[in-house]
Every structure is written in structure tokens, then in C-alpha cells.
Amino acid sequence: MASNNQTCFIFDKDESTKILIQMAYEIPSTRIRRQFNLLRSTDESVSQTIRRLTANIEHTLMKENKANKRRQKQHTDVKSDNEKQTILVQLFDSNDQLIDENQSNKQAWINCKKLLINEQSYNVEYNAPAVIKFRFPDIIMANTTTPAIVELDYGDCEHSLFDWFITNDIKTEENDEKTEWIHVHRGPFCIFGDEHINKFVRLTCLPRNSSLREGMLAEYTSKKRIIPCPTDLPMNRRHQLTKQYFPNDSNYIRLISYNILANGYASSTGAGETMYPYCSQEYLQHDYRKPLLLKELLGYHADIISLQECDTTFYERELSLILKANGYLGDFQIKSDRVREGEAIFYRTDRFISINSHSIKIGEYLRDAEHLENIRRRCALVSEINTHLLERNTAFQ
Template identity: 30%
Template sequence: MLSLVPCSIINSLFLNSAFSNFCGKAPLIRSVSNYALQHQYNMHVAYFRQLPNEEQCAITFHLASERYKINRVFNFFRDVTENIDASTERIKANIEKETKKRMNKKKKAKSGTPSEQLGTTELALVNDVLPEVGVRFFDCDKEQDIKGIAFSELLKRVHEEKNILLKILDDDFRIDFNSPAVQTINLPQSMLAGFYVYPSKLELVFAEKEQSDFHWFRGKMPKSKNAQLIEWEQIGTGFSYMPTSDDVGHHLKFLCVPKNSQKSGPSSEITSVSEVQAGPGQCPFDVRHLFTQSKLVNGHQFRIVSYNILADLYADSDYSRTELFGYCPSYALHIDYRKQLFIKELIGYHADIICLQEVDSKIFDLDLLPVLRLKSYDGHFKAKGKTAEGLATFFDVDRFEVLDQQGITIGENLETLEAFQCLWSQVKSHEKLASRISERSTAIQVTLLRSRQNPMKHLLVANTHFYFHPDADHIRLLQGGFSMLYVRSLYEQFEEKLKLERDHFAIIFCGDFNSTPECGMYRLMTERFVGDEMADWQSNEEEAIRGVTLSQPFQFQSACGCPKYTNFTVGFQACIDYIYYQSDALHVNDVVPLPSEEELLAYSAIPSPVFPSDHIALVANLEWTHKLDEDQQG
């Protein structure tokens, strides 16, 4: 069947097949298009590829000879310590084997044809005369064959751009070493009109994504084998694409032309398994976007979002589908569906700082970071211990410069972090309590940002997600105490190191604290002190804490106040998410209204087809209280 594919297209197919197999992965290319014809190398190219730290070199070339009736892609994997004479013999043997196979087919097909009607080569095949196959490496500068050297030496000469050819039969093949290529490419299972679609996985080798070209096509797949082949229409360019209502019912195809600063590689493409579907209609966050239609332009202001996006780790289980979120249709729990919603939601807030909780590590790497970078954000991830989800903080690189970014798992640092020792010494003798808090995977992430418009202004942005268990108010309160000790120690370090003025250096602490306003964490943040009479200390009789008080020196307020709900499931509804801000340095200008209870109840609770998480995003506009004039800004 290979001979039926245009030769100028085959390069794209065989290069990806050969290289992905060399890397231990099956080829993922499913279709070709006329567009791809414009992005191929000349057919007479032998692709040599050696990954870093690998001792093998992959060799791929397409040999198409009318004279010898060969039209096939050949793949070889040679050890770089091997003598090239052995390599050429191996290549020769495989070509001869293919020629013999063709000979047997021709012999059978032409056995009844008069000899005078056969060509010279066909006659030779029928008469069992095997054509002589020549395979050699040739140095054009020295005009002589290359023999007797190790394969690694040959690669060195090729890398040094020596004029070396691989001569096979009647053809001369230019050797292309480590050209840009697509190693893996996938599209998501779910694609909705009105929501961003992009590769769910794209791995390039010897290429840079920022320099590569991306193209989108749509077409309707044939319903039967005898139906007319699909015709592709180009509909967009760029890494991401937002399908329209016109795309509904069509399959999408994504084509990548891998590039680096020196050259391009063969294009690769993939067709979606499913068709584009209609979106869920207006989502509640579409209404909220009416309050955030553009970026804030005042240099003294910035917009911040805090959002628990519901990790796939917790949504994709039998328990979640049948018990925890049994009211939510299964398709709306699938991560390929939900991520379309929360990415569009996040982008539409036009925030300057985004703090996320319950972020799957794969979602950070393959979805959030690639897409948000296209919107001028950068960010970092902190896993919760050994759990495959954690915290992510993003910031607009046009508004802020990152000076430092850190993160710790609290339980892993109780014995070693100097800032923790005073509080830890008060509870570590309680064996059961100490064991429970030290085994938690709770993490805290901290990012130090400097305003690009007001370089004297600095923000210390903390992000966390406290332990969830109903009998653990005491654990969460301790986590709050340790978190503030950690934040305070970093604040004082940066203050001294960078000579920062307190009027121009503020803390913002975001997260899912799993604590209602009646709990001790809210009191610690807003009143700066929690006494030993606090009911939280007694939330578990076997782990009850006595004689411990907590304090922190900063003036904090909750930017969004204490709404009735920030988490809304059938089994639990309460305010447990907050954006705490330092109120002596910052003040709130606006808060984006939260969805109504009617919206939350439209599908019994959330998540739902229009809510991607069981939490609601908090969005607030903050402003520096102490302004700077132009002379002060320098």
C-alpha cells in the first residue's frame, strides 16, 4: 500500500514512524494532506538521528526506484561504535531481501507474459537474476568512498557539515542529521465549539515549539469504506484554536512543522478521534467575564484569582462518579471536557496573578502552562508531597517580574525548618497528633513578584490547600500556624536582602483552606491571634491540643469577604476559599460577583456541565494604598 501514497508525503510518515519506534513509541500519524506537500524535504534524504546519551543512531530513508521496482521506507538502528562497513553490509542485505521479495511477486505475476513484452529489469527478476545492490558512503570533497571508520566518526563528519552522501543503487542521498521532528502528538477526546482546543500532548525533538508552525483543518470523515475521501479545509493557525459553530460535526486535524533556529523538519499531523460538539451554552463564568473584559491598565492595580479546579485524580474514580459527584453527568466529569471550561474561564478573567489548587501535574505540564504562556503568563508548580496533584501560581509577565519562587511540604519540614521549631516543640510530644500532621501532604507555595510598572512595589504571593478531613480543624489550624511562620520568615528575608519598604511590600495568601469563617484559621488571619480556648483545638478528642496559642504580625483581610458558598456539592456547601491580603498596604477596589444559588442548583450542585469544579473561582481587584510618584519610581 505504501506505493499508493505520493512520495513527497511519505517523508513525513516514515520519519515519524521510524523515530517514534526508535524511542519506544508507536507512530501516531493518521492522515496526510495536500498542505503537507509544501513542508517536506526532497525525497533523496537519509535521516540520521541520535538522541542525547543514546548509543544507537536511527537511519531512515525512502528508496523509490522504478528500475528495480522498489518503493519502500527502510529503517535501521546502528550502534555508534560499529564499523560503517558492517553498517553498509546490513543496509545492502535488507535491500537485497526486499528486491528478492519483489522478484518473487513479479515472477508470479509475469509468469504468463511473453518475454519480449517485459523490460530488462522485469526479465531479470523473472529469470531469478538478482540485481547488484550497491551501498556506500561517499566523501564528495575527496571524491572517494568512506570505509573502515566507526559510525561515531561518520556522524562527527556529518555534524561538521562535511559533504558526505549515502549512495544506494542509482540514487544519492543527502544525510540530514538531527533535523527537527515531532516525536509524539495527540488531540483531546472532547472538543467543544466556543472553547479552546490544542494538542493534549506534543513532544518535539531538536525543535522549539515557539519557532514551529501549527495549522488546523476541518473535514468530515467518510461514513463507509467506499465513500469519498475526506477533504480538508484550513481553518486556523497557531498552537490553539477555538472551534466555531460551523465546525460542529467535523473532525479536526492538527499539523505541526517542527523548527529550530537553523532549519525545519518534516511536518507531522493527527486527526481527532471525535467530532467537534456543540458547547454547553452560556456558562455562569461567561456572565462573570462581563466584569473582567480587559486587563487592568492602572499600574497601581492588579487582579488576582484563586481557584480549586478539582484534580482529575479525585474526579476520575468510581466513587466520584457514583457517590461524591453522582449528580454530575459522567462526560462532564471527564478531564478532557472540564479542562476546556476552566481554561476558558481562567483566560476570561484577564487576571494578573492566578493561584490554583488541586492541579494535576500532567494538566500543569500539558495544558495550563502551554496555553497560559500564549496569553503572556508564566508559572510554577508545587506537588503535594508524592501526590500527583498540587499548587500552581501564574503571573502576567508583562505586569510582573519573578524574583523568587519556592515551596515546601509542611509535614516533611517540621523537624528541619528553623522557623517551625518553636511551634513544633509544643506539639511533637503528642505522638498521635504529631504523626497525623507530619504524614499530611499539605504544601505551601510562595512567589516573590516585582511590579514592572512600579519597580519599588513587591508582592509575596502564597498559595496553599489545607487538609480536608471533617475532624481535623486542629490540624488545619496548626497548618495555618506553620504556613504563616514560613511566610513570615521569607518576608523578613526578602525585606532585609532587597532593602524593601513595608509600604511597598505586601503579602497575599490564597488557597482552599478548608476552613469556614467560624474556624480558627480565619481568626488567625484577620485578628492575628488564636488563644488556647479556640474550639478547633478540640476537634478530635484523641488528638486534642491544650495550651497552644498562635499569632502572626500582619494585618490581613479577606478580599472577597465571607460569601455563603465557595464550595458547593450535594453533601457540603460552605465558604472555605479565601484571598487574604495585607490590608495596611493594599485595598480592594472590586470583587467579581459569585454565581447565584440558583445557578449552583441548576444541576443539583457542582461540578456540572457548566461548572468545571466543585469550587468557585474568587476574583478581586486590589490596589496599592501607598502610591508612588514618577520620581520615586526611578
């Protein structure tokens, strides 16, 4: 497969009427690569898409030319090659034959194997693994777990490659290539040490699937520097006591249970002033609480972990993946479609085997269970109690 930077990626989902075109074009005069993303109708003629791509590249060249003039302090009346350059975009099939531009986007790109933009040649990959959403938490704390938060199409996290980099300072966007990034880790999670405090972070993701087919490299750069982890935490003492009284190699079963405060409640309007006035707003931020929560949970080396008010997204994209990497499997029960949080239970796989999973939503159970008919009749005598119980979205696992 050609270099990732010399590949044009086409995404055409069956149920969609749009086709997405992604590529990185190298500006000849500066060798800087610029990302292009075109979302076009599948029924549109490919000639219209070519015209749009051509116009976008020409516009980018003009902007780069002006930036060059500012950097080189040239006079505005001096013409550059970028301004004079004509862009020619051509599509070729597997037989290296020019594709008819009257074809629709869907038909043309399915058959296209090579994209030629002047002298730059691109392999065309159709529905390759793709990064849809990609980031890491805004707050990065040393000596805690920082996860990659990613959503992929046609690929999976297990086979994708994640690389973490640090730098002392970030140059301006125009001089970003001059920033010296040092590789520190490969994997979907990273634990930065004290030596990384005050550094900026960059994460790249090369999406892949089980057959190791590759997509377009994605990257995300922190806006803030790595901060130190607080040292005077109550969990530190509790971790020591746990090791002292319940050693890892003992026959004790270590179980922990926490209400971890769903982000929807902590970030709701006025929550800081009315519900948690004793807590500074910055400490209520989910990105601040998550690394400390994970540090506390993992520090107990528990055999069973039971959590309440667990956000659905947090469970799916971070918590379950991090705990799995540390030897846990779990199950999650959402309260309702209206409340995007619920209960999660994890167990250590080297001590337990799951044989069954069962959950109950108390409101539904009270309404439907035959053996609770007598309780329903009694509750119906007091309308307030009846309504309150039957509308409860509390879940049990």
C-alpha cells in the same frame, strides 16, 4: 535543504547505544510515501542496517503490490514491477564516495551525507530537530483553545511550525491522499469556530530550532469530530458580571482561585462511582474538562490566577504555554515526587512584575524550621497529629 520527504534523519544521542533512522520512501508505482523507522545498535556494522532497511522496503513493496491487485481486481498470478524490483541501498560521504559497509553505524552515519535507494536520493541530516511525542486532545470543542501537545529533541516549540487542517470526512488509510484537507490556522494553539463543528482535524508539526534548522514533518489526525461547546454554562454569567463590576481598564485587582481537580484523582479506579457519583464519567475526562477550564480562566481576564491540584504535565505542556500566549507568566510548585500535582500561580505581565518567588512544603517546613521547635514538641505529645502534620505534602506559594 532538500524537501522534507527526501531527507533521511539520523538520531544518535550521546548516552544512547542505539541509533534511530527515519525516512519516507516513495513507492514508485503509486507515488505513496511510507514512513520507515529503524532503531539499530550504534556498534552494529552498517551493512546489517542496510540489509534490514532493504528487507523492510521490499516487504512494503510486496504489500503495496497486493493492495494494488485488490484495487485493480487483477489476478493473483500477474506479476508487477514491485515484485521484480531489486532494492539497492548505498551511503555516500561529503566527497560523494561510497561509504565502507564494514564501518559501525555510528561511524558510517556521522560521515554519511547522501542515501541512495535505487533512483531515490536523500540528504542525510544528523541529529536534526525531531518530534518525539505529538498529539492534541481527543476531545476538540468549538470556541475553546485546542493545544498541540508536543515533545521535541534538538528543537523548540517557539520556532517550530504548527499547521491545523479540517475535513468533512476521512478516507480509508489506502486512500488517505484523496482526503481534502483545508488549512485553517498556523500556531501551537487553535480555536475552532461553530462552522467547524462535525469536522475532523489534522495537525502537522515541522520541528525547528533557533537557527531554523528543520527536522522531519510529523502529523496527527483526530479520531473524533469537533463537538459544540455547551452553551448553558455558569461561567458565561460570571464572565458578564466580572466585566460589569470589574472592567478591564479599572484599578481593581482581579484574582481568581480554583481547585481544578487533578486528573490522577478524577481518573482513578472507582472515582466516578465513589467520589463523583453525581457527575457523568464522560465529563470527568481530562480532555473534556481542560478546554472548558481554559475558557473559564481566560474569560475572567484575571490579574492573578491561583490554581490547586494542577497536574505537572498539564502545567508544563499546555497550561503555562497557553496562558503565556495570553499575557501571563507563572510558577509551579509540585507537592512531592509521589504526587504529580501541585499549586500554580500566574500573573498578568502588563500589570505586575515578579521580583521573587518562594514556596513551602508544609511537612518539610514543620520538620526543619528552627522557630517551630515549640510546635513540634507539642505535636509530638499526640502521635497521630504529629504523623499527620509531618507527612503532609501540602505546598504553599
